[in-house]
Each structure stands twice: as structure tokens, then as C-alpha cells.
Amino acid sequence: MSDVLYLAWRYLAHHRIKTAILLFSVTLILYLPNGLNVLIDQSASQLTARAASTPLLVGAKGSPLELVLNSLYFESDPPETTTWEQLQRVRDTGFASTIPLYVRFKARNFPIVGTDLGYFDARGLELAHGRMMAVPGECVLGWDVAEELNLGPGDHLISSPESVFDLAGIYPLKMHVVGVLARAHSPDDRGIFVDVKTTWIIQGLGHGHQDLSRPEAASGVLSRSENTIVANASVVQYNEITTGNMASFHFHGDLSAFPLTAIIAIPADDKSRALLMGRFENPEETQQIVRPTAVMDELLETILTIQSYVVAAVLMVGAGTLATAALVFMLSLRLRQREIETMTRIGGSRATIIAVLAAEIASVIAASAAVAALLTFLTGQFGSAVIRNFILT
Amino acid sequence: MVRFFGLAGVAGLLLAGCVEKTPEQPAPEDSRLTVYSVNYPLHYFSQRIGGRQVIAVFPTPVDVDPALWTPSPDTVAAYQDADLIFLNGAGYARWVGLATLPEARMINTSHAFEDRYIELEATVTHTHGPMGDLGGNHSHTGFALTTWLDLRLAKLQARAITDALIKMRPAVAETFEARFGQLAGELDALDARLVTAAEQLEDTPIVFSHPVYEYLQRRYGLNGRSVHWEPDETPGMRQWRELDELLRTHDARWMVWEAEPAADTQAGLESRGIGSLVFSPVANTPVSGDFLAVMDAQISALETAATGL
Amino acid sequence: MINIRQLRFRYPTGTFRLRIEKLDIAQGEKVAVAGPSGSGKTTLLNLIAGIVLPDSGCITTGETRITDLDERARREFRVCRIGMVFQEFELLEYLNVLDNILLPYRISPALTLDQSVRERARKLAVDVGIEDKLRRLPRQLSQGERQRVAVCRAMLTRPRLLLADEPTGNLDMDNKDRVLDILEEQATAAGATLITVTHDRDLLHRFSRVIDFADLRETGA
Numbered sequence: 001m002s003d004v005l006y007l008a009w010r011y012l013a014h015h016r017i018k019t020a021i022l023l024f025s026v027t028l029i030l031y032l033p034n035g036l037n038v039l040i041d042q043s044a045s046q047l048t049a050r051a052a053s054t055p056l057l058v059g060a061k062g063s064p065l066e067l068v069l070n071s072l073y074f075e076s077d078p079p080e081t082t083t084w085e086q087l088q089r090v091r092d093t094g095f096a097s098t099i100p101l102y103v104r105f106k107a108r109n110f111p112i113v114g115t116d117l118g119y120f121d122a123r124g125l126e127l128a129h130g131r132m133m134a135v136p137g138e139c140v141l142g143w144d145v146a147e148e149l150n151l152g153p154g155d156h157l158i159s160s161p162e163s164v165f166d167l168a169g170i171y172p173l174k175m176h177v178v179g180v181l182a183r184a185h186s187p188d189d190r191g192i193f194v195d196v197k198t199t200w201i202i203q204g205l206g207h208g209h210q211d212l213s214r215p216e217a218a219s220g221v222l223s224r225s226e227n228t229i230v231a232n233a234s235v236v237q238y239n240e241i242t243t244g245n246m247a248s249f250h251f252h253g254d255l256s257a258f259p260l261t262a263i264i265a266i267p268a269d270d271k272s273r274a275l276l277m278g279r280f281e282n283p284e285e286t287q288q289i290v291r292p293t294a295v296m297d298e299l300l301e302t303i304l305t306i307q308s309y310v311v312a313a314v315l316m317v318g319a320g321t322l323a324t325a326a327l328v329f330m331l332s333l334r335l336r337q338r339e340i341e342t343m344t345r346i347g348g349s350r351a352t353i354i355a356v357l358a359a360e361i362a363s364v365i366a367a368s369a370a371v372a373a374l375l376t377f378l379t380g381q382f383g384s385a386v387i388r389n390f391i392l393t
Numbered sequence: 394m395v396r397f398f399g400l401a402g403v404a405g406l407l408l409a410g411c412v413e414k415t416p417e418q419p420a421p422e423d424s425r426l427t428v429y430s431v432n433y434p435l436h437y438f439s440q441r442i443g444g445r446q447v448i449a450v451f452p453t454p455v456d457v458d459p460a461l462w463t464p465s466p467d468t469v470a471a472y473q474d475a476d477l478i479f480l481n482g483a484g485y486a487r488w489v490g491l492a493t494l495p496e497a498r499m500i501n502t503s504h505a506f507e508d509r510y511i512e513l514e515a516t517v518t519h520t521h522g523p524m525g526d527l528g529g530n531h532s533h534t535g536f537a538l539t540t541w542l543d544l545r546l547a548k549l550q551a552r553a554i555t556d557a558l559i560k561m562r563p564a565v566a567e568t569f570e571a572r573f574g575q576l577a578g579e580l581d582a583l584d585a586r587l588v589t590a591a592e593q594l595e596d597t598p599i600v601f602s603h604p605v606y607e608y609l610q611r612r613y614g615l616n617g618r619s620v621h622w623e624p625d626e627t628p629g630m631r632q633w634r635e636l637d638e639l640l641r642t643h644d645a646r647w648m649v650w651e652a653e654p655a656a657d658t659q660a661g662l663e664s665r666g667i668g669s670l671v672f673s674p675v676a677n678t679p680v681s682g683d684f685l686a687v688m689d690a691q692i693s694a695l696e697t698a699a700t701g702l
Numbered sequence: 703m704i705n706i707r708q709l710r711f712r713y714p715t716g717t718f719r720l721r722i723e724k725l726d727i728a729q730g731e732k733v734a735v736a737g738p739s740g741s742g743k744t745t746l747l748n749l750i751a752g753i754v755l756p757d758s759g760c761i762t763t764g765e766t767r768i769t770d771l772d773e774r775a776r777r778e779f780r781v782c783r784i785g786m787v788f789q790e791f792e793l794l795e796y797l798n799v800l801d802n803i804l805l806p807y808r809i810s811p812a813l814t815l816d817q818s819v820r821e822r823a824r825k826l827a828v829d830v831g832i833e834d835k836l837r838r839l840p841r842q843l844s845q846g847e848r849q850r851v852a853v854c855r856a857m858l859t860r861p862r863l864l865l866a867d868e869p870t871g872n873l874d875m876d877n878k879d880r881v882l883d884i885l886e887e888q889a890t891a892a893g894a895t896l897i898t899v900t901h902d903r904d905l906l907h908r909f910s911r912v913i914d915f916a917d918l919r920e921t922g923a
């Protein structure tokens with residue numbers, strides 16, 4: 001057997017280009033369907049896990065997929081906004097605890113996630129450095145944000161204006177980094193987490209400025225009556241919240257109308273979930289309540305359908321490649337007829353000669369299978385990271 | 394026979410040891426609840442009701458009005474770690490509305506009587522621009538804050554604290570209930586005394602040095618009007634004139650103060666036939682005594698004043 | 703050593719027919735079988751080697767009646783007892799010189815490749831003057847060197863019979879002599895019978911016996 005393998009090895013090594021091409025082709029045929037399956041299974045698992053940890057989402061009526069993608073992955077344009085009133089509505093039912101989400105703004109291309117402390121408990125997020133945000137203007141960074149921007153507690157980060165020309169509305173807020181989350185291997189790694197009130201301040205629904213009743217703010221006063229002071233545009237508004245000016249920060253307008261992109265609802269039990277969902281079944285309802293798992297399952301079904309086609313295509317190409325490889329081998333046999341005849345003439349056993357030829361094929365297939373198995377294993381090990389870093393982000 | 398009685402005696406001692414109630418020991422550290430409060434009365438109630446089962450924290454400095462205090466971010470972070478955060482409600486402690494606190498562990502102790510908040514007349518507000526707020530006028534009517542001065546409402550706030558503690562530690566529910574019962578009885582007693590004193594006052598006009606007695610006034614039917622005088626500041630001429638103007642239609646015999654007023658101020662009041670009566674809202678930790686002790690002393694002073702009329 | 707009696711052979715296709723009534727070659731003889739190209743000399747070697755069987759008649763090599771053996775037995779006999787050298791050398795291009803020499807031992811279960819065989823191969827390489835080229839591939843050798851490798855391969859099994867089919871057909875004059883010298887030396891040293899098939903009449907003087915192939919065979923219509 002060792003002689004057979006030796007002769008096969010020498011032949012393959014001598015014709016290294018041909019061997020490499022065969023190896024590459026067969027490896028691809030063997031790896032692609034498996035690797036694809038592993039990658040898609042992992043994608044599905046990750047998508048499903050993220051969705052499974054988010055029982056219900058409430059938002060304005062519209063695309064459920066957009067609502068889910070924005071809320072779970074901080075991707076896609078922000079959906080139509082819902083309101084704080086709706087959050088209170090869900091809370092008042094007593095069927096679920098609620099977590100607000102306002103994911104609209106960005107800072108240095110990372111999403112700013114306006115939420116509350118409940119989000120971190122719900123997602124099982126832990127701090128690696130520093131502490132949680134305590135007051136408006138403070139932020140906690142996801143692991144990847146901190147690494148890529150080289151930021152940590154004590155640093156600051158400025159929110160990006162939505163438009164360079166948006167002079168009257170959303171303006172940059174200088175946020176103070178107070179904490180960094182431990183790596184979560186999820187989209188949370190790329191989030192900048194703030195209290196939802198901070199996002200409202202970014203939007204301009206709240207601000208801080210000089211005390212208009214004080215003499216030093218006189219230049220900012222447009223008019224004054226007994227109980228009302230009207231400020232003009234020159235009043236100095238703070239673009240950074242500090243311990244010195246925090247007390248001046250306030251909100252204008254009705255809090256119940258303040259915007260959110262979504263509300264995470266965590267029902268106490270299945271019955272509560274059913275009852276809560278029933279509250280949104282009215283045809284005139286302006287809000288929607290979705291189960292992220294159902295939305296993702298639908299998306300995955302589409303992906304899996306595509307996957308079937310892709311796998312079928314890969315298999316067909318694979319069959320063609322195998323047929324080509326077989327043809328190459330048969331042609332090669334013809335070219336080696338003289339070599340085979342020589343070995344026969346000098347007394348080589350037919351079985352040995354056949355074994356040598358078979359060993360060449362088997363070696364290529366075995367090596368390809370080994371490489372394909374290794375690639376599949378590596379896909380299993382690192383596919384999650386690839387998915388997170390290059391596909392889901 | 395001797396052996397039998399000996400064994401019986403040993404068994405009896407063992408049984409007695411099982412039946413005998415062990416003295417109350419502090420609960421192990423890791424099972425004690427850490428509870429934070431935004432004002433002293435709630436802090437006092439949580440101490441009385443929680444006993445050794447809680448670590449009650451009230452971080453507001455003693456020389457600051459808790460309603461106006463803004464904690465540092467680090468102090469807010471400490472609030473975040475609490476097992477329970479007792480809020481007063483009615484907009485008390487504005488900083489709570491801005492801070493990031495765990496919603497699930499915040500207890501609005503006045504939730505049960507939100508419909509009985511006292512709404513205040515409009516104070517000075519501001520708007521931006523000639524058109525006002527685009528989203529609607531920004532008005533700060535707000536509510537009166539010192540809910541606990543109505544001792545029935547204080548009892549309801551103590552009840553809310555009790556319910557929250559029981560929810561966290563149902564095994565000790567009986568103990569919490571017993572302590573609440575005791576506290577409630579003391580609050581009821583004080584309430585009854587205040588009712589009697591107020592009845593003795595009948596409709597006697599009084600002046601409140603500061604608009605912080607709304608709930609006291611409503612509950613006990615006091616005929617009071619408020620000015621804006623500080624105990625440690627001598628009123629200026631304008632303030633005396635405003636008081637005189639007030640006295641024309643509201644002939645008060647007492648001015649109720651949050652703290653001992655300045656001697657000059659007292660003299661000026663006495664020249665107008667007005668006595669000074671200290672009735673602190675006890676929003677912050679008293680220099681000496683506790684909430685009930687201070688209230689007891691104050692009510693006694695009020696009773697004396699009422700009797701003297 | 704080789705005895706052929708009443709041999710009749712005919713290819714299934716074509717008109718070629720071979721008929722040998724009697725042919726004896728003694729052990730250790732150096733015999734040349736001469737004849738024009740395409741006359742069937744290679745077929746004779748194939749018959750003697752047992753690569754093909756005659757339609758009738760018998761061929762005996764030593765004490766073994768080749769014509770009575772099945773194909774497997776004939777292969778084993780061939781690889782163990784007969785060495786073959788070809789006109790085109792027939793080296794495997796992907797094996798180096800040493801591996802080409804050792805080839806019979808790798809392709810037949812009847813032979814066992816061990817250290818003594820390797821040493822014998824190296825000695826043969828020394829004998830024919832290619833000991834410094836053991837790691838080279840055939841394409842890196844001259845024609846003469848390749849044929850010497852083929853001779854080593856043929857001699858490695860210590861055959862009793864050495865069949866050379868036009869061994870100098872692709873060599874220049876100098877190399878022809880040299881290769882023939884080597885063949886003779888190796889055959890003599892091994893006490894083997896050497897049958898060389900050639901169409902080159904200029905080489906016939908080197909052989910003690912020349913068999914004219916035209917005298918051996920019959921062609922028929």
C-alpha cells in the first residue's frame with residue numbers, strides 16, 4: 001500500500017498545477033454547499049437569537065421588518081415614530097414591562113441608541129469599564145465603538161447633525177463617555193447608548209440655557225410679561241450638559257407626544273402577551289405590535305428559499321465540475337496509456353496499476369475533503385464573527 | 394427510672410431550645426435591601442418599616458432643600474444600584490425627571506392619590522421666539538410638593554413603601570405589616586391632634602412664610618395665605634408693605650415658619666400682633682430627633698397657639 | 703534456456719502471422735534477432751516474455767512453460783525473472799532515476815522493496831556511471847543516460863533473461879556502443895541470457911549468435 005501511495009503522490013506532486021486545480025475544484029464542490037449551510041445556519045441562529053430575546057415590539061404602523069431591523073440591529077432608516085404616550089399605554093395595561101427605544105441619530109457613523117437602564121438588563125449587557133449613564137449627555141459605548149474610536153470613560157463624543165444645513169433643529173451635542181460595555185458579540189457592540197432624554201435633547205425637544213429671569217440673560221429676552229418671558233434666538237443654548245448647567249435643562253412641549261422609534265414590551269407570561277397583542281388588533285389602531293421572531297422567521301424563510309436555489313445551483317455546477325474532472329482524468333489516462341503499458345510489460349500487477357491510478361483520484365478527493373472539512377470547521381468557528389462584522393453590520 | 398427522667402429532661406431542654414424564640418438578629422448582608430429616598434419623610438418611613446431588613450439611604454446634604462437638589466452623576470449612579478427608589482411624586486425632586494434611573498425599581502409613593510395633587514397657579518415660565526413653542530405653550534403649572542404634611546397622605550405613602558418592601562421580601566411581610574401598623578397608628582394620632590388643633594383655630598387667619606403648606610392647609614382646613622419670606626433674612630420695606638396690605642383683608646395672628654425666623658423679623662411681626670410659629674415640613678433630616686418627634690413638637694406648639702387664642 | 707516448439711501466432715487483425723517450428727537459446731547466450739522494422743521482432747519478445755500467448759505451440763523459459771501459465775503467473779514470472787529494455791526507454795517522467803530503477807519492486811506484490819534492494823539499485827547506478835544522477839528526473843538526462851537507467855531497472859531483479867527491444871534505436875553511435883557494452887557486461891555478470899532485437903546490421907558483429915528473423919517466421923497471405 002505504501003508503494004501505491006508513494007507512486008500516486010509522486011505523480012500528483014510532479015503535475016502540481018493540474019493537481020492544484022483539481023484540488024481546488026473538488027474542494028470548492030465539497031465546501032460550498034456545506035459552508036453555505038453552516039454560514040446560513042449561523043446567520044439564522046444569530047438573527048433568531050436576537051429576535052427571540054425581544055418578545056414584542058410596538059411601533060407606528062408600517063413595515064414590521066423596518067421596525068425590527070431598526071430596533072434589533074440599529075440598521076435601516078428609522079421607522080415612523082411612535083410616542084411616549086404609547087409606552088405609557090402599554091405599561092398601564094400591566095401586561096408587560098417596557099423599554100423605550102429611539103434610534104435615529106448617529107455619532108461618527110455609529111448609531112445612538114436612546115433607551116433606559118432596563119435595556120441592559122434585558123440584553124444581558126455588562127460593563128467592562130466605567131459606569132452606566134446617570135444624567136442626560138452621558139453615554140455608554142458598545143465594545144466595537146470604543147475600540148474603533150479609541151474612546152473610554154472620560155472621553156467625549158459629538159453627535160452628528162442629520163444635515164449640514166439643518167441649522168434650526170438637530171444640532172451636535174457633546175456627550176460624555178462614562179462607560180464601555182463588555183463585548184456582547186451582537187449589534188449592541190456598535191451602539192452608543194444614551195438615556196432617551198438625551199436623544200430628545202439632540203433633537204431639540206429639550207435644551208438648557210441661561211436663566212432668562214437673571215439680569216445677565218437680558219440680551220436673550222424678547223419680551224417679558226407678568227408670568228411669561230419670551231426668549232429670542234440669541235439666548236445661549238448649551239451644547240454640552242455639565243454638572244454646572246444640568247439644572248437648566250428642560251423640555252418644551254407635552255412629554256407624552258415625545259417620539260420613540262419603538263417600544264420593547266416584555267410580557268409577564270404567554271397570557272399577558274396574548275392579551276397585550278389583542279389590544280392592538282383594532283382596525284383603526286395607529287400602532288402595530290410585532291413579534292420579532294415571526295418577522296425574522298419570515299425573512300429567514302425567504303433566505304432559505306434563496307439558499308435552496310443557491311445550493312441547487314452550486315450542486316449543478318459541482319456536478320459539472322466533477323464531470324469535467326472525470327473527463328480530465330480519462331484524458332489523462334489516455335495520455336498515460338504508454339506508461340501503463342510499460343508497467344504491464346515489465347510485469348506490474350494489474351491490481352497494483354489500477355490501485356495507483358485510483359490512489360491518485362482518492363488522494364485528490366481525500367485532500368479536498370480534508371481541506372473542505374477544515375474550511376467548514378473554520379466557517380463554523382469564525383462564521384459568526386464574519387456575519388456580525390461584515391454581514392449584519 | 395433515673396435514666397428515664399434524665400433522658401426526658403435532656404429531651405425537654407432540646408425541645409425548649411427549639412420552641413424558644415431566638416432574638417432578632419440582623420439579616421445577612423446580602424439579603425438586606427438597599428433603598429434610596431428623595432426626601433427625609435420617605436427615608437424615615439423606610440427605616441421604620443424596613444428595620445433591619447433594609448439599608449436606607451438618603452444622600453441629600455442636610456443644608457439643601459431635597460426638592461431643589463441636583464445630585465452628582467456619581468450619586469445618581471448610586472441610586473441606580475438601589476433595590477428600591479422611593480419617589481415622592483407630584484414632581485418632587487426635578488432631577489428625577491432628568492436622571493437615568495431603573496424604572497422597574499422606582500416607586501411613586503403618592504401614586505394612590507395622584508388625583509388629589511394640589512395644582513399650583515402658573516409661576517414664571519418662558520417660551521422661545523415670538524410665536525412661542527412650536528409644539529404648544531410651555532407652562533409650568535406644577536403641583537404642590539409637600540404631600541406628607543397631610544398625615545393621611547403620609548400614611549398612604551408609608552403604605553406604598555410597605556407594599557414595595559413586601560413585594561421584594563414576601564417572607565418578611567408580617568414583620569413589615571406590623572411595623573407599618575405601628576407607624577400608621579402614630580401618624581393617625583398626630584393627624585387627630587392636628588384636626589383638633591385646627592378646629593380650635595376655627596377660621597383664624599394665619600400667614601405662611603412660604604408656599605409649602607398647601608397640603609397642611611387643605612387637610613386641616615387652615616385659613617392661610619402665603620408670602621415669600623426666608624427665616625434667615627430680614628424682610629425689606631417692600632415685603633413689610635406687602636404683608637401690611639395682606640393683613641388688611643387677612644388679619645392673621647400667626648405666621649408659620651419653616652424654621653426659626655430672625656429676631657428682627659419676629660419683632661416686626663410682634664409689633665403687628667403676629668406671633669411666629671415654627672412648623673418645619675421636615676423635608677430634610679432634622680438637626681435632632683426624627684420625623685415623628687419633630688412633628689409631635691410642632692403640633693404641640695400649634696396646639697398651644699390654638700389654645701391661647 | 704529458451705525453448706520454442708511449433709509456435710503459431712497470429713494477431714486477430716491484420717495478416718501478420720508468426721510460425722516458429724523450433725528455436726533454442728542456451729542460458730548465458732548473447733543473441734541478436736535481426737530483421738527489418740515491423741517484421742515482428744517485438745512480437746517475438748512479447749511471446750517469450752509471456753506478454754501475449756501463441757495460438758498454439760509452447761514456450762519454455764528455464765524450467766517454466768510460459769504457455770501453461772495464466773496471466774497473473776506470467777506477470778509474476780516476468781517481473782521476477784525477466785528484465786526488459788525498450789527502444790523508447792519507457793521511463794516514468796514523474797519519478798527520479800532511483801525511483802525508476804526501483805519501479806518493478808513497487809508495482810508487483812511478488813517483489814519486496816527493502817534496504818538491500820535500494821543498495822543494489824545504487825550499485826547498479828554506479829556500475830553504469832549514473833550514480834550522481836539518482837535524484838534527477840528523466841527529462842534532465844541525456845538519451846544515453848536514460849537508457850542506462852532502463853538497463854538498471856531491467857537488471858535490478860537479477861533476471862535470468864534480459865530482453866532488449868531495439869535498445870540503441872534512439873541513440874547516437876557513441877551511446878549505442880556504450881549501452882550495448884553495458885547490456886553485455888550486466889548480462890555476463892548476472893549469468894543471464896541476453897536477447898537483443900535490432901534492425902541495425904552494424905551492431906550484429908557484437909553478438910555471438912545472430913538469428914535472422916526472416917528465417918524464423920512465415921507470413922501468409
